[in-house]
Amino acid sequence: MTPDPLAPLLALADVEPAFTAARERVDAALRHRSLRRxxxxxxxEVSLRASVASAALEDHRYDLEEVRAGTVTDPVLQGALRVAEGLGGLVDLWPRAPRQVLARLHMLAANGVVPDDALGRLQSGADRIDALAGLVAGNDRTPPMLLAAIVHAELITLRPFAGPSGVVARAAARLTLIGRGFDPRGLVGVEAGHLAREPEYVGSAGAYATGTPDGVRSWLRHYAAAVSAGADEIAAIGDEVLAPAGG
Structure with a gap:
């Protein structure tokens, strides 16, 4: 069996314990009683909040209730909503044709934001995107959370598409978690976790881009924390859903 090329990253200080703790938080959240009924x-609700958070991380910030009411027409926010709606149809294709899926995600995210002839077209980083696609395609060796973290970090480092590349990066990471069975129902709103820790998100992404072991470690620890926060959001939403009307 071909060894996992990302396995050494789990040996970075404090990374594996952070990932283990995040996995346990997700497992606990997925047992919340609201999910049975x-x-x-x-x-x-997770999808809506994740979309609003992803747009906010592109500095397009809107009140959740205004978005829920349908009064926000901002194209970046609308793109994030389209991406969330389209994820389910891309899960099976992602490990088979990653570059095709990335192009599709960009078309969903950036329609109305960039010129039509830029939709789905790489503007930089083609060689590194090829390497990332090779890492994603058919990879059943790398632990899902680790692979998702690297997919996300590579895409926000490269920003290979015009416009809201961050929305694409976060969606590709979510596809990885869903498709690899870490979060098969798409309930972990990691985007909300990133937004809740936004200064850390930005700082650790910048650290990752340096390519140093400490920079990569910083990003991986942040990613685990964001997953944990996304897990906590499941329980919070579940409690709201089960609360008596007017309670």
Missing amino acids: KGGQVAA
Whole structure:
């Protein structure tokens, strides 16, 4: 069996314990009683909040209730919503044709933001995108959270597409978690976790881009923390869904 090329990253100080703790938080959250009776409602709310968070991380910030009411027409926010809606149809294709999926995600995210002839087209980093696609395609060796973290970090480092590349990066990471069975129902809103720790998100992404072991370690520890925060959001939403009306 071909060895996992990312395995050495788990040996960086404090990374594996952080990933283990995040996995345990997700497992606990996925046992929340709301998911047995109102899982669809929880999933829809997670998706909405994740979309709003992803747009906010592109500095397009809107009140959740205004978005819920349908009054926000900002194209970046609308793109994030389209991406969230389209994820389910891309899960199976992602490990088979990663570059095709990235192009599709960009078309969903950036429609109305960039010129039509830029949609789905790389503007930089083609060689590194090829390497990333090779890492994603058919990879059943790398632990899902580690692979998702690297997918996310590579894409926000490269920003290979015009416009809201960050929305694409966060969606590709989410596809990895879903498709590899870490979060098969798409309930972990990692985007909200990134937004809740936004200064750390930005700082650790910049550290990753340096390529140093400490920089990569900083990013991986942040990613685990964001996953944990996304897990906590499941429980919070679940409690809201189960709360008596007017309570």
